[in-house]
Amino acid sequence: MKKSEIAFGLIRIPIDFFMTVLGFYLAYQIRAIGDFLPFLQLPTSYSEFPDIYTYLKFSGICSLTFLFFLTTNKSYTLRITTTISKEFKKIFASSFVWFTSILSYYFLTRTFPFSRLALIYSVIFSILTISIGRFIIRYFQNVFLKHGIGKRNILILGANEISSVLIKYFEKGYKYNVYSPKKILYEYSYENLEKLVKKHQIEEIFQTESQIKNKNAKDILEFCRENHIQYHFIPDLLEIQRTNVDFFYANEIPVMSLNPTSLDGWGKVYKRIFDFIVSLMGIILLSPIFIITALAIKIDSKGPIFFTKLDDESPALRVGEKGKLFCFYKFRSMQANTHNLRYTVLAEQNTRNGSPMVKIKNDPRITRVGKFIRKYSIDELPQLFNVLTGNLSLVGPRAHLPEEVARYDRHHKFVLTIKPGITGLAQINGRSNLNFEKENSLDTYYIENWSLFSDIKILIKTIFVVLKGEVED
Numbered sequence: 001m002k003k004s005e006i007a008f009g010l011i012r013i014p015i016d017f018f019m020t021v022l023g024f025y026l027a028y029q030i031r032a033i034g035d036f037l038p039f040l041q042l043p044t045s046y047s048e049f050p051d052i053y054t055y056l057k058f059s060g061i062c063s064l065t066f067l068f069f070l071t072t073n074k075s076y077t078l079r080i081t082t083t084i085s086k087e088f089k090k091i092f093a094s095s096f097v098w099f100t101s102i103l104s105y106y107f108l109t110r111t112f113p114f115s116r117l118a119l120i121y122s123v124i125f126s127i128l129t130i131s132i133g134r135f136i137i138r139y140f141q142n143v144f145l146k147h148g149i150g151k152r153n154i155l156i157l158g159a160n161e162i163s164s165v166l167i168k169y170f171e172k173g174y175k176y177n178v179y180s181p182k183k184i185l186y187e188y189s190y191e192n193l194e195k196l197v198k199k200h201q202i203e204e205i206f207q208t209e210s211q212i213k214n215k216n217a218k219d220i221l222e223f224c225r226e227n228h229i230q231y232h233f234i235p236d237l238l239e240i241q242r243t244n245v246d247f248f249y250a251n252e253i254p255v256m257s258l259n260p261t262s263l264d265g266w267g268k269v270y271k272r273i274f275d276f277i278v279s280l281m282g283i284i285l286l287s288p289i290f291i292i293t294a295l296a297i298k299i300d301s302k303g304p305i306f307f308t309k310l311d312d313e314s315p316a317l318r319v320g321e322k323g324k325l326f327c328f329y330k331f332r333s334m335q336a337n338t339h340n341l342r343y344t345v346l347a348e349q350n351t352r353n354g355s356p357m358v359k360i361k362n363d364p365r366i367t368r369v370g371k372f373i374r375k376y377s378i379d380e381l382p383q384l385f386n387v388l389t390g391n392l393s394l395v396g397p398r399a400h401l402p403e404e405v406a407r408y409d410r411h412h413k414f415v416l417t418i419k420p421g422i423t424g425l426a427q428i429n430g431r432s433n434l435n436f437e438k439e440n441s442l443d444t445y446y447i448e449n450w451s452l453f454s455d456i457k458i459l460i461k462t463i464f465v466v467l468k469g470e471v472e473d
Contacts, residue, residue, distance in 0.1 A: 004144055008137060012137060016133060017064070019130040020066050022126075062098075073452075089451070093456060096274075097273065100281070104280070155196065157180075157181075158206075159209065167180055202229060206232045261447045289378065293373060307333070308327060317402060319399065321417070328386065328399060330380065330382055331379040333369070333370030333373055334363075376466055392420055393419040396421025397416075398420060399420035400420075415447065424443060426439040428458060
């Protein structure tokens with residue numbers, strides 16, 4: 001690895017720390033500037049900020065916490081290989097978890113040092129300053145690269161479509177000098193490879209051709225190991241483009257692992273922390289709506305407030321992660337004891353024939369209050385308790401009934417590999433108008449491409465869809 005790469009990689013840590021503290025400091029000072037420039041004044045009073053010493057001490061602790069979340073989100077790899085937009089997404093996602101963690105800690109301990117509004121402004125300024133810091137680092141790195149400092153010389157061995165895609169990718173920007181000889185790969189012996197590498201001062205080799213003789217493959221690996229050259233092998237497998245790939249050693253044997261989702265390891269931990277914090281805050285903030293809805297349901301029709309039991313008094317179960325059954329909470333939106341009519345009297349009104357799903361058009365079982373709470377998805381709010389207990393996630397595939405899952409084809413069952421969610425890609429993309437295959441396809445895409453930022457984005461879009469009353473199902 002080049003010294004310039006290590007330098008630009010490491011310098012992000014102190015700059016991120018300094019920029020985070022600077023963000024807090026700017027939020028502190030702008031309230032004073034507002035006395036002279038009213039249009040810059042924040043709607044906070046002096047009493048909402050402590051003295052500068054206490055405030056900067058608090059900002060230092062918060063900055064170290066932020067660095068921890070950035071580290072676990074893989075923001076400090078020495079080689080900067082992600083695009084600036086993806087880097088900003090990581091900053092935003094980490095800052096969201098950082099902010100909610102700080103807020104939750106002080107909310108639960110009731111030891112908050114100053115107003116929550118002041119913290120919000122401090123975090124906003126910190127996100128801005130740290131983003132500016134990353135942009136400055138990128139700018140100077142590109143200046144160095146334009147002058148040839150830090151450029152990496154790479155060799156691509158292969159003459160297939162994957163090679164062409166790689167060449168186009170690496171030739172963008174200023175980071176790489178790409179060499180791709182026209183000779184057939186199997187002609188390369190240890191000696192021929194040595195001449196080529198010395199001529200172009202190659203630092204990385206990408207092998208895209210898998211149809212080579214064992215001796216030549218061994219020569220390439222031995223040469224890279226002995227000459228401290230980074231070796232990459234790209235298998236000619238279409239499926240790999242859709243999965244996460246990891247490597248580990250089993251008794252010194254390199255093993256390539258294809259993981260169906262990023263929701264393993266830290267990804268799963270992050271998602272659970274995020275779910276717990278947001279669901280807890282949601283239950284507290286939305287408690288007035290819970291009370292009003294419960295009263296309206298009780299006044300409007302006979303029956304329980306929550307739909308937790310079927311017509312035969314058995315629990316209303318849904319299928320969760322890995323097929324585990326759990327009790328699913330919803331506000332009752334239908335007449336009591338009418339669930340099974342969907343399979344008998346109302347079967348002819350099913351608009352999803354041939355699908356595992358059942359959807360009744362102009363369902364006569366829905367009550368007056370039920371019609372309203374379904375339109376604005378208020379009936380789904382009790383599922384926040386499912387999220388809190390760990391059976392559901394805020395975002396994920398829809399939780400289906402056992403009888404629906406029993407009609408799944410084999411490829412549909414991939415969605416059962418993670419926890420179902422209250423909302424998801426299907427819900428924000430016209431769920432009521434989607435056929436089951438399209439819904440399943442969207443859920444599959446979500447699982448294979450999960451990130452914390454995608455969860456945040458889906459939740460924000462869900463709010464707007466709900467306010468428009470577009471999620472009736």
